[in-house]
Amino acid sequence: MAEAVAGRIAPDRAAVHSWLQAYGVYVGVGVLLLFNVAFTDHFLSAENFRTQAVQVAPILIVALGMALAIGSEGIDLSVGSVMALSTSLVALYLGYGPWVALLATVLGGIAIGLVNGSLVAFVGVQPIVATLALMVGGRGLALVLVPQLEDVRDPGMRALGSGDLLGVPYPVLIALALVLLVGFAVRRTTFGRQLLAIGDSRPAARLAGLPVRRVLLCVYVASGALAAVAGFLATARLQASDPTSLGSLMELSAITAVVVGGTPLSGGRVRVGGTVAGAVLIQLLTATLIKHDLPPSWTQIAQAAVIVLAVYAARERGKR
Amino acid sequence: MPPTRPGAYALSTRGLTKRFPGVLALDRVDFGVRPGEVHALIGENGAGKSTLIKVLTGVYAPDEGEVLRGGGPVSFGTPLAAQRAGISTIYQEVNLVPLMSVARNLFLGREPRGRLGLIDFGRMHRDGERLLSDYGVRADVRRRLGELGVGAQQMVALARAVSVDARVVVMDEPTSSLEPREVETLFGVIRRLRDRGVAVVYVSHRLDELYAVCDTVTVLRDGRTVHTGPLEGLERLRLVSLMLGREIGEVRAEGTTKFGGDHEAASAEPVLHAEGLSVPHQLHGVSFTVRPGEVVGLGGLLGSGRTETVKAVAGAVPRSAGRVTVAGAPVRTGSPGAAIRAGVSLLPEDRKSEGIVPGLSVRENIALAVLPRLSRAGLVSEARIDSLVRTFMERLRIKASSPHQKAGELSGGNQQKVLLARWLAAEPRVLLLDEPTRGIDVGAKAEVQKLVDELAAEGLGVLLISSDLEELIEGSDRVVVLRDGAVVDELTGDDVTEDRLMEAIAGAAEEEPHSEAPAETPAAVPMGDSAPGSAREGAPHG
Numbered sequence: 001m002a003e004a005v006a007g008r009i010a011p012d013r014a015a016v017h018s019w020l021q022a023y024g025v026y027v028g029v030g031v032l033l034l035f036n037v038a039f040t041d042h043f044l045s046a047e048n049f050r051t052q053a054v055q056v057a058p059i060l061i062v063a064l065g066m067a068l069a070i071g072s073e074g075i076d077l078s079v080g081s082v083m084a085l086s087t088s089l090v091a092l093y094l095g096y097g098p099w100v101a102l103l104a105t106v107l108g109g110i111a112i113g114l115v116n117g118s119l120v121a122f123v124g125v126q127p128i129v130a131t132l133a134l135m136v137g138g139r140g141l142a143l144v145l146v147p148q149l150e151d152v153r154d155p156g157m158r159a160l161g162s163g164d165l166l167g168v169p170y171p172v173l174i175a176l177a178l179v180l181l182v183g184f185a186v187r188r189t190t191f192g193r194q195l196l197a198i199g200d201s202r203p204a205a206r207l208a209g210l211p212v213r214r215v216l217l218c219v220y221v222a223s224g225a226l227a228a229v230a231g232f233l234a235t236a237r238l239q240a241s242d243p244t245s246l247g248s249l250m251e252l253s254a255i256t257a258v259v260v261g262g263t264p265l266s267g268g269r270v271r272v273g274g275t276v277a278g279a280v281l282i283q284l285l286t287a288t289l290i291k292h293d294l295p296p297s298w299t300q301i302a303q304a305a306v307i308v309l310a311v312y313a314a315r316e317r318g319k320r
Numbered sequence: 321m322p323p324t325r326p327g328a329y330a331l332s333t334r335g336l337t338k339r340f341p342g343v344l345a346l347d348r349v350d351f352g353v354r355p356g357e358v359h360a361l362i363g364e365n366g367a368g369k370s371t372l373i374k375v376l377t378g379v380y381a382p383d384e385g386e387v388l389r390g391g392g393p394v395s396f397g398t399p400l401a402a403q404r405a406g407i408s409t410i411y412q413e414v415n416l417v418p419l420m421s422v423a424r425n426l427f428l429g430r431e432p433r434g435r436l437g438l439i440d441f442g443r444m445h446r447d448g449e450r451l452l453s454d455y456g457v458r459a460d461v462r463r464r465l466g467e468l469g470v471g472a473q474q475m476v477a478l479a480r481a482v483s484v485d486a487r488v489v490v491m492d493e494p495t496s497s498l499e500p501r502e503v504e505t506l507f508g509v510i511r512r513l514r515d516r517g518v519a520v521v522y523v524s525h526r527l528d529e530l531y532a533v534c535d536t537v538t539v540l541r542d543g544r545t546v547h548t549g550p551l552e553g554l555e556r557l558r559l560v561s562l563m564l565g566r567e568i569g570e571v572r573a574e575g576t577t578k579f580g581g582d583h584e585a586a587s588a589e590p591v592l593h594a595e596g597l598s599v600p601h602q603l604h605g606v607s608f609t610v611r612p613g614e615v616v617g618l619g620g621l622l623g624s625g626r627t628e629t630v631k632a633v634a635g636a637v638p639r640s641a642g643r644v645t646v647a648g649a650p651v652r653t654g655s656p657g658a659a660i661r662a663g664v665s666l667l668p669e670d671r672k673s674e675g676i677v678p679g680l681s682v683r684e685n686i687a688l689a690v691l692p693r694l695s696r697a698g699l700v701s702e703a704r705i706d707s708l709v710r711t712f713m714e715r716l717r718i719k720a721s722s723p724h725q726k727a728g729e730l731s732g733g734n735q736q737k738v739l740l741a742r743w744l745a746a747e748p749r750v751l752l753l754d755e756p757t758r759g760i761d762v763g764a765k766a767e768v769q770k771l772v773d774e775l776a777a778e779g780l781g782v783l784l785i786s787s788d789l790e791e792l793i794e795g796s797d798r799v800v801v802l803r804d805g806a807v808v809d810e811l812t813g814d815d816v817t818e819d820r821l822m823e824a825i826a827g828a829a830e831e832e833p834h835s836e837a838p839a840e841t842p843a844a845v846p847m848g849d850s851a852p853g854s855a856r857e858g859a860p861h862g
Contacts, residue, residue, distance in 0.1 A: 189698045190691045197688055200679040207636055207666065207674050208689040208742065209657035268679040 020313035022262045025277040028306070032284040040291050050169060054237065056283040057171035058083070058230040060276060062250055063257040064182045065223030067275045070258050071186075072219045073199040073267025074127030078116060079227040079254055081138025082109050083247025086231025088146040090157075091241035098156035102232055109228025110221050112138055117220030121213040131220075135251065142243035149242045152235055161236035171233045178226065183272040191218060192270075200268025256303060257282055260310040281306065330355045330519035331376065331407065331488045335385035338371050345371040347543040348385065353488065353519040353536075358510060360530045360551060361523045363540035363563055369523050372540065373490055376521070377409045378402030389488075407488045408481035416477055418466030423448035425465050426480050451479050454512075457505065474498070478509055482518065489513060490521040493759070495529060500787075507533045526788075527556055541565055563762055579769050579794040588612050591781040592664070592750045594633055597642035602628040603805040605642065610750055610781035615772065617796030618785045619821050625805035626785045627669050630752040633783075634666035635659035646749055660689055663749035667739055667756055669785070671732070675739045678728025682720045683709045685727045686741045712741035717767065733764025740771065750781040757791060769795060789818050801825060 036043040069076040086105040093104040119130035186192040198205040261274030332352030353359040374380045378396030386393040396402040416425045434440035448461035457475045539547040539562045590609035597606040631637040638654035651662045668674040687705045694704045716737040757765040786792040801809040801824040809824035
């Protein structure tokens with residue numbers, strides 16, 4: 001029965017699909033870069049790269065947390081609302097200084113993550129339902145705290161949003177640091193290994209004595225905290241607290257970045273590098289269409305096409 | 321051996337060759353099955369059985385050679401074409417629709433129609449019942465297929481296959497998830513098929529079954545036919561030696577299982593104490609002990625509570641009452657992690673869904689349970705994992721292209737060895753083995769049996785569950801017999817024999833004919849329905 005040859009029905013096609021799922025996103029980024037270099041005016045300018053990088057940073061940070069949730073065979077729909085809550089908390093606590101505001105937003109993200117994680121790990125609610133509840137409730141809470149747009153005037157926040165170190169904007173530096181941190185956690189820590197095992201086979205992980213509940217709790221706490229940081233950075237860049245729209249549809253962009261980056265929705269695998277490329281791909285796609293004067297609706301259609309392509313590549317690599 | 325009279329075969333092959341990248345799966349294989357014959361197809365994993373079956377049933381196209389059906393060469397191209405040519409395949413896993421009724425499954429795609437082209441359910445149910453009863457199967461055809469036991473589902477698959485006028489039925493390890501009683505029913509069905517002139521190809525690892533139901537046997541080894549002939553008069557040892565490619569004297573000297581003699585453990589203090597283990601509806605006060613260096617068998621039928629017992633000990637199923645102590649220290653319930661730290665490791669019955677993490681590498685699978693021990697401040701030490709993995713891959717002779725190969729790609733035997741390595745790495749004091757050799761090839765089976773012996777000799781306490789009576793008897797120093805979730809007997813010393821064990825298992829049958837069936841289930845569906853052990857065990861983990 002379990003002969004070695006059993007899985008090799010069409011080795012070439014399976015291999016192509018597997019390669020596409022893992023590395024197709026890099027090809028996509030490369031193609032878009034070449035296209036822009038050839039056809040977009042002023043694309044190869046430091047100013048443009050800076051803009052693109054600053055814009056992609058929040059998506060990327062949120063996508064990192066999403067990658068962890070998806071790797072555990074879950075999902076976190078509440079990230080956009082966590083960003084909204086963050087921006088409200090910034091408005092409320094900025095009076096005590098930017099560091100206090102940062103602390104408050106991260107604690108807020110952790111709190112949402114704890115609720116998500118408890119629902120998933122201890123109550124046993126499906127992740128999509130648990131985080132959907134927080135997605136709706138989180139933004140509601142943000143609007144209760146700060147009902148309308150408020151300007152954020154703080155020199156520290158402005159420096160964070162528009163300053164740089166050796167030419168690299170702060171948000172980008174922070175995003176890169178978080179990429180390294182999450183990548184390290186996935187590859188080198190017991191948490192990361194256990195997360196992948198739980199995502200791949202929950203019953204096997206449980207019988208192997210892994211702390212399944214604790215790991216799942218940590219996943220959602222991490223996702224919440226990362227989304228909070230993203231919300232803080234976005235607020236700093238916009239110089240305004242706008243809980244109505246900040247982070248709106250962010251969960252979808254993050255899921256797209258993760259899935260396009262080759263992390264399977266069936267769990268058991270987290271591609272951090274792919275997630276970075278996935279976020280960049282979405283950003284480039286949007287920027288390309290805008291620069292060529294296509295209406296924003298086209299961006300959504302293009303994103304949909306990319307998702308379909310990613311799903312097509314993942315098609316033959318379903319859960320075993 | 322080659323088809324001298326092609327017309328005599330219902331289905332045959334000539335010089336069949338099939339290559340996969342890096343593997344010659346079939347090497348000029350000649351094979352033929354006659355109408356009214358049950359033909360055993362055996363061989364170790366990797367011998368080419370699955371490939372041959374897949375060529376016969378149109379899943380693969382051969383690279384060279386041909387398949388002959390009724391005397392003429394055929395080329396199926398697709399499984400559907402093979403089915404149309406009267407060749408049906410029953411796989412290990414039933415591939416029917418579990419949410420539809422038994423009758424709908426039986427007539428799927430060819431439902432009897434009434435006026436207006438609507439399905440005539442009355443007729444379908446009558447025909448379905450008649451069809452099943454033809455094969456000695458009593459089942460309510462209105463029930464959903466998924467509610468039946470695995471055995472009953474297989475009978476339905478078989479009845480369906482035959483009723484679509486199959487002239488050749490290929491069965492790939494049909495008994496791997498059946499309990500003994502269901503196997504008997506299945507054999508009855510197979511004999512009926514044979515009497516009706518159907519040609520049956522029967523693939524199984526279990527030698528007892530071959531002798532019980534097959535007429536002829538073909539042995540494959542390394543993609544070649546090494547023997548074809550009548551099974552009668554062929555010695556069991558000769559068969560094993562053909563499969564393994566080893567000399568008879570060698571096999572005889574070591575017996576057919578790899579277990580050695582008894583272990584000297586009788587005097588030591590028990591390392592595992594289980595007292596009054598209870599799990600609602602499943603276990604009712606099970607008590608036993610295991611001493612260091614002792615292999616204790618857990619006997620009983622499917623559904624008697626063997627798997628629940630080891631799971632309750634290992635913390636995988638919460639107990640409602642009872643206590644477990646390891647070397648005097650109590651083990652908390654409901655936490656596999658706590659049990660592992662206390663020194664209890666469980667090799668689960670369901671290797672695929674509860675054991676192996678298929679997407680992770682062999683290396684990660686082996687290290688999975690001991691990650692915290694191999695880490696410092698949450699950081700994994702790759703060097704320590706490497707050395708651990710190297711040690712166990714060598715000791716257990718795990719065959720993988722590298723430690724980084726995905727565990728899901730390994731053969732069953734090697735997956736089982738990976739799991740054993742995972743549990744041995746946890747340095748247990750008590751090892752609970754639930755069907756450690758089920759569904760793995762003869763070679764790996766012998767290695768696992770030998771390993772169990774070695775571990776006991778090193779002082780590990782072992783609790784062994786096996787539905788292979790020979791294995792249970794030869795492997796165990798003592799056998800605790802369960803029935804209906806309670807200990808009914810304990811065999812020691814010279815009483816550890818197959819006869820005594822079967823007596824003990826059958827004990828209550830005289831007093832209480834339906835002892836395994838819960839009282840609330842009427843005997844309408846006799847097969848497996850009352851004790852779908854694995855289905856029930858799966859539930860809590862959802």
